[in-house]
Amino acid sequence: MKILSSEQIYEADKFTIKKQGITSDALMERAALKIFEWLHGRLQGAQVKIHVFCGIGNNGGDGMVLSRHLFEHGYNFQTYVVDFSEKRSKDFLLNLERLKDRKIWPSFLEAKSQLPQIGMDDIVVDAIFGIGLNRQPDKWVANLIKHINTSPAFVISVDVPSGLPSQKVSWKFTSVIKANHVLSFQVPKLVFLLPETGKYLDTWEILNIDLDSDFISGLESNYFLTQRSNLVSIYKPRTKFSHKGTYGHAVIIGGSHGKIGAVQLAGRACLRSGSGLVSMFVPGCGYNALQSSFPEAMILTDTAMDHITEIEIPFTASAIGIGMGLGTFKKTVVAFGEFLQKAKQPLVIDADGINILAKHQEMLKQLPENSILTPHPKELERLIGSWDDDFDKLDKANAFSMKHGVILVLKGANSLIVDGEKGYFNTSGNPGLATAGSGDVLTGIITGFLSQGYNSLEASIFGVYLHGLAADIKASEIGFEALIASDIIENLGKAFVELLRPKPPQNKKET
Ligand SMILES: NC(=O)C1=CN([C@@H]2O[C@H](COP(=O)(O)OP(=O)(O)OC[C@H]3O[C@@H](n4cnc5c(N)ncnc54)[C@H](O)[C@@H]3O)[C@@H](O)[C@H]2O)[C@@H](O)CC1
Numbered sequence: 001m002k003i004l005s006s007e008q009i010y011e012a013d014k015f016t017i018k019k020q021g022i023t024s025d026a027l028m029e030r031a032a033l034k035i036f037e038w039l040h041g042r043l044q045g046a047q048v049k050i051h052v053f054c055g056i057g058n059n060g061g062d063g064m065v066l067s068r069h070l071f072e073h074g075y076n077f078q079t080y081v082v083d084f085s086e087k088r089s090k091d092f093l094l095n096l097e098r099l100k101d102r103k104i105w106p107s108f109l110e111a112k113s114q115l116p117q118i119g120m121d122d123i124v125v126d127a128i129f130g131i132g133l134n135r136q137p138d139k140w141v142a143n144l145i146k147h148i149n150t151s152p153a154f155v156i157s158v159d160v161p162s163g164l165p166s167q168k169v170s171w172k173f174t175s176v177i178k179a180n181h182v183l184s185f186q187v188p189k190l191v192f193l194l195p196e197t198g199k200y201l202d203t204w205e206i207l208n209i210d211l212d213s214d215f216i217s218g219l220e221s222n223y224f225l226t227q228r229s230n231l232v233s234i235y236k237p238r239t240k241f242s243h244k245g246t247y248g249h250a251v252i253i254g255g256s257h258g259k260i261g262a263v264q265l266a267g268r269a270c271l272r273s274g275s276g277l278v279s280m281f282v283p284g285c286g287y288n289a290l291q292s293s294f295p296e297a298m299i300l301t302d303t304a305m306d307h308i309t310e311i312e313i314p315f316t317a318s319a320i321g322i323g324m325g326l327g328t329f330k331k332t333v334v335a336f337g338e339f340l341q342k343a344k345q346p347l348v349i350d351a352d353g354i355n356i357l358a359k360h361q362e363m364l365k366q367l368p369e370n371s372i373l374t375p376h377p378k379e380l381e382r383l384i385g386s387w388d389d390d391f392d393k394l395d396k397a398n399a400f401s402m403k404h405g406v407i408l409v410l411k412g413a414n415s416l417i418v419d420g421e422k423g424y425f426n427t428s429g430n431p432g433l434a435t436a437g438s439g440d441v442l443t444g445i446i447t448g449f450l451s452q453g454y455n456s457l458e459a460s461i462f463g464v465y466l467h468g469l470a471a472d473i474k475a476s477e478i479g480f481e482a483l484i485a486s487d488i489i490e491n492l493g494k495a496f497v498e499l500l501r502p503k504p505p506q507n508k509k510e511t
């Protein structure tokens with residue numbers, strides 16, 4: 001799914017109105033009705049108090065329309081107009097009049113107004129600012145935002161949490177609604193997916209308001225959200241007459257004294273994601289442990305016992321993952337550099353492999369094209385330097401990726417895959433993944449997909465998604481805290497099954 005800028009959303013809005021021959025207020029009605037249906041579907045008429053805070057633009061207009069439907073269905077609600085400007089939008093005014101026609105009088109809030117009491121079991125609908133926000137809210141509006149944030153109520157934001165700019169801005173934003181849930185129109189907003197801005201919302205979902213799909217298809221976008229359907233379309237089904245050679249012979253290189261487990265995790269994940277054969281290249285100290293605990297793998301050893309000093313692979317591997325538990329010993333660094341000079345096919349590089357590259361940036365020139373680097377935030381900083389904000393991080397990561405012809409997998413919530421031109425946000429996964437070895441497992445999975453003939457971008461997108469999905473499946477049984485890296489490997493099978501299971505056709509009326 002494409003992620004669009006505010007300008008593009010406004011354009012899509014305009015185009016749709018023209019193409020469908022509707023008025024802008026009909027589009028607002030459609031959008032706000034989706035919000036109402038969402039609430040009504042859950043509340044089923046329950047008499048909880050609903051506070052609807054409306055700005056004076058179209059986001060506020062959505063709140064006005066919602067209020068009308070709440071009224072018509074007998075809900076217990078109070079509408080407020082957060083009267084921060086005289087420049088009210090046309091459709092806001094139209095829908096304010098429609099409310100008044102029904103003898104509903106919103107309460108107008110101004111700088112000197114007393115702020116309403118919000119109770120424990122109440123619901124707040126935040127329709128103060130949408131994507132039209134273009135500066136800091138005034139002090140009194142900031143106070144109101146603070147008041148809502150400190151209230152115990154459940155907060156639902158319309159389109160975006162009010163006060164959160166929907167793209168990079170030059171001013172500092174400090175007054176932002178903390179939304180429990182965001183109901184956003186048509187397309188996800190980039191700011192939902194980045195750590196510094198995504199922290200203002202717990203969860204979000206998209207309500208389809210039927211903006212013209214051909215128009216949206218024609219829009220250029222740099223960022224995408226990976227959805228299940230994207231994965232299904234790149235999946236390569238196994239064929240009847242295939243054999244283990246069809247799916248490649250992958251090699252996992254890494255480990256040092258006390259860190260053989262990392263390699264084992266990567267190797268097992270690689271095999272479980274479908275690589276036909278897996279060999280491990282480890283220092284001598286890993287031999288017994290791996291041979292006895294991982295019977296499916298073949299074990300190659302370095303001449304040194306404690307860490308890797310020379311990498312020799314006596315066959316052509318279909319894919320290679322390198323770096324987990326490797327250490328940054330002098331001889332290992334030399335061996336890593338020499339290995340890069342010989343390497344021809346794209347590599348998957350993680351952990352100490354990335355640390356070595358960060359310290360010896362001259363080695364970046366040796367990276368085979370389309371290699372995949374999977375840094376966590378600290379490793380990324382070592383690699384590309386520090387950044388001013390998340391937007392700057394995206395720019396720098398893209399520039400790095402472009403310059404060195406590599407794919408970066410930026411690990412975290414909503415892991416992002418950048419290939420120098422575009423970025424793909426992942427949607428699976430949960431905080432249980434913040435556990436030892438989960439990165440090793442990811443490297444193994446991506447290597448497994450490369451081994452089976454997926455290209456680097458496909459392997460990264462698919463691998464990251466499957467890794468997160470396996471963790472989601474297990475977390476639904478045991479929660480986040482107890483999830484460990486081995487659980488991800490054990491649930492890869494279920495993740496494949498879940499991903500590829502045919503879904504019943506969608507009810508067109510659903511959002
Ligand atoms: N295609 C869509 O996505 C649709 C969007 N609609 C709604 O329209 C919203 C956008 O509406 P608007 O463009 O009217 O903008 P907003 O309602 O977000 O903002 C209101 C206006 O306030 C002014 N303003 C901005 N920041 C301010 C500040 N800090 N203090 C005081 N005034 C400020 C601006 O002039 C802005 O136009 C969307 O977020 C969405 O809720 C829907 O009504 C219809 C369809």
Ligand SMILES: [K+]
Nearest residue numbers: 126129160162
């Ligand atoms: K809002």
